[in-house]
Amino acid sequence: DAKTTQPTSMDCAEGRAANLPCNHSTISGNEYVYWYRQIHSQGPQYIIHGLKNNETNEMASLIITEDRKSSTLILPHATLRDTAVYYCIVRDNTDKLIFGTGTRLQVFP
Amino acid sequence: EAGVVQSPRYKIIEKKQPVAFWCNPISGHNTLYWYLQNLGQGPELLIRYENEEAVDDSQLPKDRFSAERLKGVDSTLKIQPAELGDSAVYLCASSVAGGTGELFFGEGSRLTVL
Numbered sequence: 033d034a035k036t037t038q039p040t041s042m043d044c045a046e047g048r049a050a051n052l053p054c055n056h057s058t059i060s061g062n063e064y065v066y067w068y069r070q071i072h073s074q075g076p077q078y079i080i081h082g083l084k085n086n087e088t089n090e091m092a093s094l095i096i097t098e099d100r101k102s103s104t105l106i107l108p109h110a111t112l113r114d115t116a117v118y119y120c121i122v123r124d125n126t127d128k129l130i131f132g133t134g135t136r137l138q139v140f141p
Numbered sequence: 142e143a144g145v146v147q148s149p150r151y152k153i154i155e156k157k158q159p160v161a162f163w164c165n166p167i168s169g170h171n172t173l174y175w176y177l178q179n180l181g182q183g184p185e186l187l188i189r190y191e192n193e194e195a196v197d198d199s200q201l202p203k204d205r206f207s208a209e210r211l212k213g214v215d216s217t218l219k220i221q222p223a224e225l226g227d228s229a230v231y232l233c234a235s236s237v238a239g240g241t242g243e244l245f246f247g248e249g250s251r252l253t254v255l
C-alpha cells in the first residue's frame with residue numbers, strides 16, 4: 033500500500049504557483065520522498081526527491097516539514113503543460129516505488 | 142539519447158489469446174521494471190530486474206504472466222491467456238542501480254482485451 037495521502041484534485045491558474053501537499057506520517061528516518069508526474073497518455077516523469085532538506089531544481093521545489101510527516105511540491109509558475117497527475121511517493125528500504133492515486137492538477141488559463 | 146522504448150503502443154486482442162510486450166531500456170541502465178496501470182490508478186510494480194535476475198516478482202501473477210530479460214538488456218512481458226481484467230497500460234521503466242532512484246519510464250503499451 034502507498035504510504036502517502038494526497039488530495040484527489042486541485043486547480044491552479046496559469047502563471048500562479050501550484051502547491052501540492054502530501055502527507056506521509058509513517059515515513060521512516062531513512063526513507064526518501066519522491067515526486068513524479070504523469071501527463072495524459074505518457075509514462076510517469078521524475079520531478080524531484082528529498083530526504084529532510086528542502087530541494088529545488090529546474091522543475092520544482094520540494095518543501096519537507098521538520099518532522100518529515102508531510103511535504104509540499106511547488107511549481108512556481110504553472111503553465112498549461114503542467115496539467116497532469118502528480119504522485120508523491122515514499123521510497124522504502126527495498127528501493128521500491130509504490131505509487132498511490134496521486135493528485136490531478138488542472139491548470140487553467 | 143533515446144529513452145525507454147516500448148512496443149507495441151496499442152494492442153487489442155480477444156480473451157484467451159496470448160500477448161507480448163517488449164521493452165528496451167536506456168543504455169547502461171541495469172535495473173528494469175514492469176508496471177501495470179489500471180485506469181484512474183497509479184502504476185503497480187509487477188517485476189524488477191537487476192541485470193538478468195528478477196529480484197522482485199512478488200506481484201507478478203505467475204499463472205498467466207511471465208517475463209524475461211535474457212541478456213540483461215531488453216525485456217519481454219507475456220500474458221497467456223489474457224483475461225478481460227488484464228486490460229490496462231503496461232509500463233516499462235529503467236534506472237541505474239545504486240543511483241538516485243530516478244526511474245525513466247516508457248510511454249507504455251495499452252492492452253485492450255475483448
